[in-house]
Amino acid sequence: MNQDDEIISQFLTESLENLDLLDRELVQLEQDPGAQSLLSSIFRTVHSIKGSAGFLAFKKLEAIAHTGESLLSLMRDGKVRLEETRTTGLLAMVDAIRQQLNHVSESGSEGSEHLGALIEALGLLKDDSTLAAAASQLAQLGLDRKELAQSARPVMVPEVATTTVADSVPPPSAHSAATVANAFIGRVEATEPKAAAAGPARLPGEESKHVDPRIRVDVGLLDRLMNLVGELVLARNQLLQHASKSQDESLIGTCQRLNLIAAELQEGVMKTRMQPIDNVWSKFPRIVRDLARACGKEVSLEMDGNSTELDKTIIEAISDPLTHLVRNAIDHGLETPTQRLAAQKHRGGTLSLRAFHEGGRVNIDVADDGRGIDADRIRAKAIERGLLTPEAARMMSHHDLVNMIFAPGFSTAEVVTNVSGRGVGMDVVKNNIERIGGTVDVETRLGQGTAIRIKIPLTLAIIPALVVGAGGELFAIPQVNLMELVRLDTEQAKKALEYIHGVPVFRLRGTLLTLIELSQVLGLEVNVHDDVHIVVLQADDRQFGLLVDSINDTEEIVVKPLNRELKGLNVYAGATIRGDGRVALILDVVGLAERAAIGATERRAGLRTGTEAKAGQVTETERLVLFRSGAGTHMALPLNSVARLEEFPRSIVELVGSQEVVQYRGEIMPLVHLSEMFGGPRGTAELLQVVVHTGETGSIGFVVDKIEDIVESEIGVQSRDGGRRGVMGARVVQGHVTELLDAAAVRQAAERH
């Protein structure tokens, strides 16, 4: 980099940082027009941009900053007041400057846009008598509501602010979206060095004496430091293990000191990578202001916990999802003043952002006091769209229902958006957050508002993990995925583990949990052990139990990447070095579940991909119990709706009225002969083959002719035509057209008899 380039790059970094500050301060100033210190700070910032631009011979930048400066100086001297049109004008100036800076950072020279109209409008703003003319001029520049509304459509690309820039700058809009996108990228790169300076932004009231106690550090250097600290932590773990066997007092003492120092160093280096969440939030006042105006809403933004710190990589990862949530809240969540007054609420809505640490993780809440989400409409829509069976929908809790807004099928449907008020691209939000090991949850009360709670880890490099043993090897499981541990002794295990055609399951507080033997999935020797250890894991939205040989401690582990050759194995998330110096593999819980083919049957919500599933998407599978009934018809039930498969001798069947029942596990279970139900003769076998289905109102036994198999099959039905009552539809399973039983409907029909 030659000297000129270096000066320009410094100018860009500083100016772009200053612009972010300007955005914030102008909005603040609008709310508190009397604040002289704010006004002075804004004036200084614009002045210094003008000065540097003049020095570097960026004529357009200089001209626009100059016009803004003279308007600001009138305000500072109290000759004109700040009001909405002037704020808009000044914000347009900020945008124009930003755009020019982006041009400079991309191509080294200013852009080709003509700024004459904007300069003229800013000139008109200087006099109260020409204010109206200025307003219409600005409106012509594209700052009218309609265009803002368009550009403010919630999309995942974080471009709203920049898009309005492009719209506001006349006239060659030929550059359009591509340029804007590039400009944005340019901007991101240009602001990158800011990452190193994690300190708080300068307060407006402070005099800028440039006694900055911060220095800029290359992010690459911080990454290297982080790696070295990782090494140090590992070396310390090993040393501690040796020292614990030693008798040498002074060695033990020194090790303990080393232990403390290493821990503090680790914390310190982690801190250097920490940035306040304000780095993301600082753009929200502006976005909220623009969007609220565009949607004709009154929104006040409350931010709490701006200084909450997160690892740099995580900050970057949550920026887009957060922006999306904020936009959604304003666009869909909050009502217009008229609607709010009609609902007897304050005319202005409140959007509140809250960030705080809790249990080693960071919580971020995005809450509004808007209309909330109507769970009943979600239910109806989900059934209509085939995402849920009516039965599953009925059994779902309010909480699970509203969380359906994160389901992929829900996101793109415009109808749903209009009805429920939410849902555009929410699945993308969820994916982005889960990618960094976070979770997202929504709580809503109809008419009172919606809160979306995000929980994310502080850092990704060093994570707490549980070490387990299987097949003679040790594996680490990230604690993020860990739900609980269950240990059963020999006697308990005999009772508690049940098998459905060889597939082990365990009843965890009444819910069937599919079990996977870790050593079996990994192709290791399966040890027979007396005690059973179950690690209950959560992957995406499914739960399963992992059978392991032993459960060791939890440890802080340093995540090391795996060699590319091993990347194809999706069951591992990486490797780590343990205290004894040995390498342990880190399990990828989601990959493991896929490997073991735990299909969507384990999904709590019982989601089913409908016809609107995107092309190319991996098809989801579920396990089906196949059986024959009545004239050899092939039928199936999802395994997760089956509690047990039983054989009853005909002799134990009793009659209550005309209903056949059996005594089963302390209750009276009605039996339904499926073949009879579907118009065939009742079977005559001495031994009844019964599929036990458990629903809301207790168990019911479906008597079938023959239980055939448990298979993996794609989810959903291929045909609904010619369906009989009690059948959801049909699909081809193992070469036979197989009817999928609608357990709830059969049950209802049986009860009516």
Next chain:
Amino acid sequence: MATRMQLCTFIVDDLLFGVDVMRVQEIIQYQHMTRVPLAPKLIRGLINLRGQIVMAVDLRERLDLPPRGGDEPPTNVVVQGVDAAVSLLVDSVGDVIEVSDDSFESPPATMLPRYRQVVDAVCKLPHGLLLLLDPERAASSSEGGPVGNLGYGR
């Protein structure tokens, strides 16, 4: 005049191999390995090389040779890939020898494909032949690309 190059030599099942000495990071004794279940068979495991996790590839497996017999544990020849090191497991390590460029010839066309994939050239030594190994291709499972690239785990 022909340029000379230095080769680090090692033996695998009576075959003499050589690798450009500049590619060799270090040679270490056999040490404990963590096996990687479900990985290709030639990947014997992961070793901890002073805090760096290095994948160990068994050359016998790579070259379809019979498993190593006897008590002699294999030796790790750690070679530098593009940005990650890979260890080649060999029977024993020989001397570093200096050879001139003109003693190399391209491998015979009749050589087994498995060997052709990993052998760059054949070097004529006074007392026998030496196979010049491409360490990156030697460390990759047959069809895959070079192993040296470090993929980042999540």
